[in-house]
Amino acid sequence: MTNTATDFDVMIVGAGISGIGMAAHMKEKAPGHDFVIVERRENLGGTWDLFRYPGIRSDSDMHTLGFDFEPWKHEKSIADGPAILEYLDRIVDERDIRKHMRFGHKVLAADWRESDGRWHVTLETGEGEKKHLTANWLYLGSGYYDYDEPYDPGFDFGEFDGRIVHPQFWPEDLDYTGKNVVVIGSGATAVTIVPSMSDKAAKVTMLQRTPTWMFSRPAKDALANFLRKILPEKLAYRITRWKNITLQDFGFKRARTQPEKMAATLHKRIRKSMGEDYDLAPFTPPYNPWDQRLCLVPDDDLFTALKSGKADVVTGHIKAFEKGGVRLTDDRFLPADIVVTATGLKLAVAGKIQLAREGQAIDLAQHYYYKGCMFSNLPNLAVVFGYLNASWTLRADINSDYICRVLNESRAKGVDVVEPVLTAEAEARIEEDDIFDFSSGYIQRAKSIMPKNAVAYPWRLNQEYVVDRKRMKEEPVDDGLLEFRRHGANARAADQQLEAAE
Template structure:
């Protein structure tokens, strides 16, 4: 591996300037101020998801007391917050901590090659149409799990015939005027249930067309407990208390749904029935075939979706598409939905690590052949960390713990003179299972292209905050499955667990 004179040298290279990358930068400079780092962002702004998506009503579906950073209180009265507020919060974090000086925009990582002899990654990056290179001891991928340049849209028969406009939420036109228009939103996930009530006030009518129902629960947009705690105890203590309360609440709801799915189903149905007009066909439109939390539960702040349905400005249709027509969508039942605008809220394309290629000492890394270690590293890949948050709770809760563990691992390596570490499977025939035990379509479409997880020990991709807090925050950073090395001394050593 050759490092040219123009290769930029850095200790840690963070990929992505969204919520995960900003968090990783904060923890790194707090715990390791002597280490240099650079954040590479393929787009021209910070914020990731919250800067990319521009569709009406875009908001969080997790409360910001847990979706926000543990180190930075959320001060707004709205717990379920709009994208502009989240973006302002993220950019304030960047500014307060001088993280912006370490961000390079319009830098897309193409591939990275690890060389054990130097204990460094040589990273190929596209910048303004030219190839530039970075050399780093560590690569930290914080770019999320989906493709930023392309959303998922199925092939709909007859779509070329439709005379109106077809829009994907990931590529929302700034000048789209839907005032007085008939809109059909295809989908029933978080994006669809956000779009429908947000568009209903201006549109002539909005129809949510779903192939099958999703569990939907109304939640207060404002957290009365959190706002009272902040007023009485101040920002820091009030935020910490609200955060603990909401972590416990999220975990309790998830555990209850998993343990008592039939009871949970009945409770959700009762809540939905209370919000909808009398006689509404609840079982047809709001009774999924799967159990609660087999897929992510959709939250609607202050029951806005149900209110839009109750007002007559919005409706739900559960059916399958036969074909698009000149004027709308013909359903398999024979019903025709008239539309001026069709919104395909049909999901994401999963893509880990920004689609970059990886090689280790000249050998390509095939992601499906790797196994996730503690949800932060990959078997056989040295000095490579990634941020992947919770699918059953607030994403950032896990990212914070991963960043803490990463910083503790770096300290251990510094204290013991190591400059590389890689997880290795003790048993190459160890049983594995899909990385994510999640039934969502976007996950299932990509399940064979991503790493896997084991069935026990550090190879489990945990989605349990209480467990992860003990393992990642308080547990040992060493493990019999880790191989530490010092390139300068050509020393490789297995380490017994220590705190």
């Protein structure tokens, strides 16, 4: 192991949306602090670099999935993967962030040591070399799911003699021209893949155990494109962003308070595309809208594929995988040359990094969220876990802004350790809340590993962006719960920069 320590003020883990966002915010709002971005992959982009399946696109509009500081300039607001990567690359290059990135660096473990006020981080390079770096702060922009393995529902593929593909590891050489394809699942990935594959495949069948609520909307935002023609770019972007945030918030709350009316609205849009006599059973889930995340259908692409006869939706349970296809419990047989298991993600906390404090393992499930950004009784550790009912980047933006304020406050106070302190007495009075009020399988399966959530702010991961943004921006950083201190006798002078060895 290389023992030469390299000190950074902030180590950002992950070069996806969360990590790039934090770096850009630091460049603007905390320029006196140095940082490094460590990324396990060889390219930036995170999710948008990993997933390569046909049609890969955002399921949120880019006026909210985009950052608050960088306007989205493309005509389509529902963007494909390459366009999103282009957006991230431009941000990195225009702000001179790329020189701070170290690719092929996977973080294995991080141990907080109070004696020097640092996280001691163990990394592994692509060549298998172990490295040791230190950082005053650890900022986890490592996403929310397991990059190494997807959720495995335990299928026995038995006598199936075709090809089995999971979207998380899409093979470059897959030729599905003229083939029968069965896509298992009804979430965002399946809803994207089915219409995208239907142009070349003989037939694509979306096999769902349970229907999903679908929301159809144009891929282009007419108001956004109009405003860009008559207003300065940043102003047009701000107006569109707040329009979309407001509409999304209204839609979510309406779904929770008037689920029958929301269901009727969603069905009305499907019938507009499929015809008044269309049987809505394949799109009528046994739960209310927004009990799980809605699936976006841009430009009615899924419904167009269904009407063309090149795609189909089948609701049923799998009995067996047989030679040439899939047998359902009602004895229907679905011919398949290729089976795509779009069965969901496996959640992971903190990028599966082994966190410790003074050598003692940290179990995040025993700590409360603090302002959806830090954790109770853990110093100099921040995280991004985006909104379930809105775009991921909305939380990434407010968390980055907040941590920049914390860094600046620390520097002004001449301290280097910041910890949200929750005493045993105070914790005993906390009323715990369900961290995710969503019935989605991937959410329910991961609850045991997730940090704790209180009913009352600030010890919670909230799901109301407008409220969170106001609180995070306006409430004082030094709120009486966040403890600011020096790490000990060997602390550096407050105004002394940490030197990054390059």
